[in-house]
Amino acid sequence: MKVDYIALSIPIFFILIAVELGYAFYKKLNYYRLNDSLANLSQGIGSQLVGIFLKTITFFGYLFIYESWRFFSFPNTIWTWLILFMGVDFFYYWFHRLSHQINALWAAHIVHHQSEEYNLTVALRQSWFQSGFSWVFYLPLAFVGFEPVMFLTVSAFNTxxxxxxxxxxxxxxxxxEWFLNTPSHHRVHHGSNPKYIDKNHAGTLIIWDRLFGTFQKEEEEVVYGITTPLASWNPVWANIHxxxxxxxxxxxxxxIKEKLFVFTKSPGWFPEAMGGxxxxxxxxxNSYVKYSPDYDKRFTxxxxxxxxxxxxxxxxxxxTAAKLHLLQxxxxxxxxxxxLTAYGSLMEQKKWAVSLEYFRFLFWILCPLVFNAEVFFIQLLIGNTSLVILSFIWFKRLLRA
Known part of the structure; x- marks a missing residue:
């Protein structure tokens, strides 16, 4: 039986975020900005929703190899779990490292590094499409013969x-600090300081970075984010830019060679004709300026x-996804x-933000009318048509104020 431990942990995530936020407020520490935090959480929400479709690919890909090609079957013992834990962490290291060193993989993983802050909401800032390919790195475990549900369990707890x-x-x-991946080590990993880039790729154990030469101790203060800032709160743009x-x-x-290199070389590579x-x-x-455009605070x-x-x-x-028809x-x-895109565009004061919000209201109302309302979630939408109307009135008043 598959258990989605990550989805079940969401309430705990938000409790811990609240604790950290309270601590930062009490100590007067500038760990959180509303716009950045909402952008991070939007990425996490989108990742989980897109993951509804991609997790099936992940599970059945691993399951097919296990059932068709495994050359051994491990017993369900504590030693098997320990060996599998080491295996998952080892292959996570290489997946993570290569996601920083190959452009086609970095195009997905970059989402996790776009925040210019560093707090617990950043942990939830995940790519929407990374899980579509990350499972391939763990296939050696399927060939060896680690049972799929055991693999998914250990992988979830690694995350x-x-x-x-x-x-x-x-x-x-x-x-x-010598053997575990700690906040200090991972702060380095999220740095855009040149000495910190592509360091500390560990999942749970920092030993792989120490063994394979990618370890860097936290020294000067970390500047968080990517070398070319995203400068947007738009979650869709964050995943495709x-x-x-x-x-x-x-x-x-x-x-052909140059065109292939665009996707297989590391970030920062360009053809010689484009500057190399x-x-x-x-x-x-002290010199870094974070992206934080002004917006009408009445919309907060x-x-x-x-x-x-x-x-x-x-x-x-x-x-409730299993109870819904695919179109629903x-x-x-x-x-x-x-x-989520509408909220981001409002915080950026985009010209098209108002039009998108109106379209969202229309789509919100039409959804339950187009599809059969027998499922609980669709009934929920119908029951909240009044909320759409109230939101519309609220939004119009804000625009007129």
Whole structure:
């Protein structure tokens, strides 16, 4: 039986985020910004919703290899679990490392590194499409003969471990720094300082970085983010912008070899005709200016209210997806993603933000009318048509104020 431990842990994630937020507020630490945090959480919501479709690919890909090609079957013992834990962590290291060193993989993984802050919401900032290929790195475990549900369980807990290390509230952890991936080690990994780039790829154990030469101790203060800032709160753009950059370079590259290198070389590689390899510039915490465009603060409560409602819908979707028809599921996911994009565009003061919000209202009302309302989630949407109307009135008043 498959158990989605990550989905079940979502309430715990938000409790811990609240604790860290309270600590930062009490200590007057600038760990959180509303716009950045909502953008991070939007990526997490989108990742979970898109994952409804991709997780099936992951499971059945591993399952097919296990059932058709395995050359051994491990017994369900504590030693098997320990060996599998080491195996999952080892292959995670190589998946993670190559995701930083190959452009086609970085195009997905870059999403996790776009935040210019470092707090527990960043842990939830995940690519929407990375799980579509990451499972391939673990196939050796299927060939060897580790049972699929055991693999999914260990893999989930490897991911869950990495949540708590996305914090600035915890300093050096003494002797644990030698073998565990800690907040200090992972802060380095999220740095755009040249000396920190492509370091500390560990999942749970930092030993792989020490063994394979990618370890870097935290020294000067970390500047968080990517070398070319995203400068957007739009969750859709965050997932596609690097792909657009790659295909732009691909179109300008000459010859098959150069065009292939666009996707297989490391980030920063360009054809000689386009200036050749570009290296990250030195940067300090004092010289770096974070992206934070002004927006009408009267929309803050409105955006927060609508975001919470989208979070509730997404949570219901995660636990009722199996009861929905495919078209109902797709339409519901589109509605949530459209909502998250609308909130981001409002915080950026985009000219098309108002039009998108109006279209979202229309889509929100039409969804339950187009599909059969016998499923609980669709009934929920129908029951909240009044909320759509109230939101519309609220939004109009804000525009007129």
């Amino acid at each position: 869950l471990y990495q949540f708590w290390i996305h914090t600035r509230a915890i300093g050096d952890m003494g002797f644990l 690097y792909w657009i950059e790659l295909f732009t370079t691909f179109n300008r590259a000459k010859g 390899r570009q290296f990250p510039k030195e940067i300090t915490i 409560i409105y955006i927060l209210f609508q975001f919470v409602f989208s979070l509730i819908i997404a949570s219901v979707l995660l636990f 599921l797709i339409a519901s996911v589109i509605l949530v993603i459209m909502s």
